[in-house]
Amino acid sequence: MHTAIAIAAGGGGDAITAAVLAAAMPELRINAIMSFSWDRFMIDPTPGPRIRTDFEGWVDRGGVAEITSRSRLRTGHSTLPSLSVRIGLPLLLLEADQGAVGLARTITLAANEFGADQLVVVDVGGDILAEGHEPELRTPLADSLTLAAAVQTGIDTRVLVAALGLDGELSPIELRPRLDRLNAFVLRELGAADVMPFDDVWTWHPSEASGMLATAAKGWRGAVETQRNALIHISGDASLVYEVDAPKLADTSLAASVATTTSLDQAEQVLRECRSGLSELDIERRRAAGEHAKALTPTLKSLRIVDDYAAQARGRGADALTIRRVAELLSAIDPSAGDILRRLLARHRPDQFRPPLYTTTSGRTI
Incomplete structure (x- = not known):
């Protein structure tokens, strides 16, 4: 009987959904x-993904770094240590510093250590399906590296895609024809019982797409304003999980371009050439250099700003804002400021504070 390792294609938000799928679908045998x-x-x-030397307190698992509740970044903050407490499975670090080739070696070591003969790549939103020409595509680097590395290991690989379009990049209109070409089928529809064991995660984790997937699974329907003023519509098919043909996807997506890369810099440059000079890391570098506002500490007066903005958003047709959008609005853009904001909303706006959302209306439930 097989066992599998789940690979979160885009990072922490995808890791939460991977944990949801592992619990909801024991037949996947994710360990x-x-x-x-x-x-x-x-x-x-800090721009870009971290590697093991950025952490202290990680555990060596056959050459792979396991992140536990005792792990900490030497500088900065990572959501993985807190997440490791909640997912109920060993949480292993993907490292991109040696490109897809090095990442494939790391995944192989993990499979050997945990006796896995299958890989389950999990993506929330659908940007892993991108071919590179899509105008709204912003963050393909992690997904492309992960898919390329997983297929390169030679281990049987499955790709599961959930919450089409909820990441605000590729739209469902773009994604559905792509799914058809990739022989996709609906593997599962997530429901309230699947996601409710992880409800407390959304009181602190900033992921928007995975959070909205959980909201959709509990039956909430409506329009949500997310970071960068995007308006995302949560509809009846938002909680569907699709499986796509992994080799075909790897051959016809940006993963093919980065398959032979041996460093993160090389992978970034390859994708930059594929995307007319665009790189998501440029945005992170500009932010780190101080292009955006410094973090501010929310106060009771900040709630008036939230009230006014929520009323305006309601007038534009938004039923809710993500908590991340509210934090962005108030420049509560560091972990301590975000914690203060959540406490203020929970205490003074309890009817609207429904992590990961802050409602402008009561929303609609089916």
């Missing part, structure tokens, strides 16, 4: 989860 430590600016201002 460990691998993830990048690649938190966005509001958590870790």
